[in-house]
Amino acid sequence: MYKSEKLALSLKHLIESGFWKANDKLPSLRQQAETSGFSLMTVMNAYQELEAQGLIYSQEKLGYFVTGDARSESNSNSVILNEKIEINSKIFRYLKSIQSEQMVPFGIAFPNSQLLYSAKLMQTLGQRAKHRLSYEQMPSLPPGNFELRKLIAQRYCMQGIPTDPSDIVITSGGLDALNLSLQAMTQPGDYILLQKTIFYGAWQAAEHLGLKVISIPEHEEHGIDLEAFKDAIERYPIKVCLLMLNSHNPIGFTVSDDIKYQLAKLLHERDIYLIEDDVYEELYFDHKKPLSMKYFDQKNLVLHCSSFSKTLGAGFRIGWVYAGKFSEHIQHLQLMSTLSVNSFIQNALVDYLSHRHYEKHLKTLRNTLKRLKNQYYTYLSEHLSEDYQIHYYPSGYFLWITLPEQINGNLIYEQLLEKNISIAPGSLFYQTDNIPHHIRINCSFEINERIQNALDALIQCIYPEAFE
Template sequence: MTLYESLASDLELSIRNGTLRAGERMPSVRYTSRSRGVSLSTVYQAYYLLEARGLIRARERSGYFVAPAQKLPGEPARASRPTSEAVSLDVSDLILQILEGARVHDDAWFASAFPSPHLFPLPRLAQALQVASRSLRPEQILHDITPGSAELRRQIAIRYGADGLAVDADEVIVTNGALEALNLCLDAVTRPGDAVVIECPSFYGALQSLEARGLRAVQVATHPRDGVELDAMEAAILRHRPKACWMMTTFQNPLGTLMNPERKQALVDLLDRHQVPLIEDDVYAELYFTDQRPAPAKAYDRSGLVMHCSSFSKSLAPGFRVGWVAPGRFVSEVTRKKLSLNLGTSLPAQLALAEYLAHGGFDKHLRQMRTKLKNRQATLAQAVARQFPEGTTATQPQGGYQLWVELPEGYDALELYWQAAPHGVCFAPGPMFSPTRLFRNCMRLNYSGECGPEQEQGIELLGKLLQEQVAQGRSRREGAGLETA
């Protein structure tokens, strides 16, 4: 954390705990500079950051003042209650319709599964690609073809080690994005007809993968703040004897849930007792807003049952399509699946990422990206609170870039999607995230786009369309004689 970010965090704490109250004048820049022993420039940067977060406001010739308390939607309070049956899947048609519509219409970036491309260091990545291409040795082309670039795997192992995980570079297999890593893990431990435990709601990519392989989904109750309910998980294991479990324990998509270390440990211990492999989808772990990166479930694995999958697509380079898996005891099976599928992953892209990780300032980029995402989350949440119906709730994730919004009962997010898309405003409606079309009144909003007119106008449009849903519903009920004047 930089000096100005540290100062901003201290001042933010004083605002949030009431030491500095709404409407009060902030300490002057000169006074803060002297009292904290920092430069005027550092204080200005801290105040600019607080202003971007909506916590203070500048008044011409008067200084900075604490802004009125932010209006934010409340958080969803209940865990999901899915069916306890193992279900076959038929979700791809709906998902593909929505994704295609979003590709064409999504001017505000609310529907995308990726962060805004403006957040990435594209010129520096292009430079790294040039350096890597010039240094490519002929023998690398064959030697590194299936497991991946030795240097990139070493860099990935270094980052594991920095977080306290003992993952050898030889265990790492480089893949074409995280989704390929996840699918390879599925193929290594399941066969058609097997049951796989998933969260509810669950990432729609997981649903598509299960459907494509003829696997049955066992949905487990999941809380928006605490994650999967472990009692429900054990009951599902005892009843259905699943061959695998696919979960996101850190900033889950779509909820943004972060399971605490104790619950991650308990999850790994539970699966170990029943010898169920955990396919851990951990693509958002670098995008945390706290002081330290959350440890993955892999950190608590003592028997090699956790197959840890991640990528650079969410944190650095979506277009490079480079991911990886550390599959524990299943490294041989996953390697064979990778070899039979496509032999390997683009070597120039791997070498470029290895060059960037070694010399490009990845951690500096991540710090800047996290700050922007944290600020944009607060901005979008405030817009939702202003424009959406009374009783709307939204998660407040500690990382990532997705907001899960739950409308009051009776609203229809899928209908809202088809109404809003022609106007250039898209999002991910709740039924995309359930094999049984649950969460009809929910939506996922991507808040990574720059806070501009498109985002503000997009939320305003959604709010107006939701008002029209209320009016149309009342009109239908009156027409059916269900309401009287």
């Protein structure tokens, strides 16, 4: 056993025996080295091992502290510290691998473009293109076109969320809204909380900003595990949570209003901020649009991020954040990066949203996605055995498939690439050293002969006995 392991074991015993209580500060590295007789490097390695086990946490320039209820074994099994994130290179390679036009696009993140870019929208763009004032940049500088912000604010008000245009900052898509919000609220080394399985852009942002990630598991019934959430915020100094609660990507669940209310209460008790990724908020199949966490926010702790990219087209890259008191800071960050969002597109969206065109388009889009998702689910269910769990939820356009544990989702992805079929392997959405046995497929494409053949190839790849 290495010296650092021996020291870590000794310190772990002191923590679990109650010698140090929750949030007690441990001796500094130098003090511990003097007391134990070990070198600074040995002490640092021991502290890092305890941090990886979730027994202690670090705060920049302050030192190491005992986590809340560090003696609870069940907590450490469900709440995971991801101290070093390395995912950007993996995402880059994945996105490059699925770019070919010959690829069957089950792996892409956007809906089929044939369902977007409505005729009325294209007509509006054509009309706007004739006017020089449509390209004027000054009115569209941060926080963005006032009329567009007013229309977005009205949509919040219609859901019972009092909103002023000054609360809204227009961004270059939903991912830009998330990145700017997280950058405005954190410093390198801060602790943030993510769902264990979440859109890879959240992991990328954490890596880019040098953040420590506490992840909590999904709940089979409720979508989010409230007990694990409570454990995490008690044990670690969480600066901000980033959660996806409506039409979750990649799994697909929507968290109930009751669970959202309870989440809001926990956030309010500890004054913890929440960034809500809600880019799929309009793609529900039921009659009522799901509420965002902003509806339950009584202390202005929630930054709500959304986008038109998933409903009108990836090429628009128009998103926004309900930024509240962080509006000025986010605008400053924008001016140092993207400067401003495309003024022509902002003006065209004002014209388009001012009429009923958008609501009619959304109704058609939801009905089409619902029909297609049901078709894919039915076909896959008929051909896969009970060992394969297909997660179906009434929203969005993804199906998340849990494979038998011995099947490696990464290998399935690579085998299908050779057949010019893309899927999204589960390893893009979570951090694990185990075999990733999940895949996500995009169900927004009409099942013609090409798509049918690709579906059959997918089934054959993950379940060779299907067509015997």
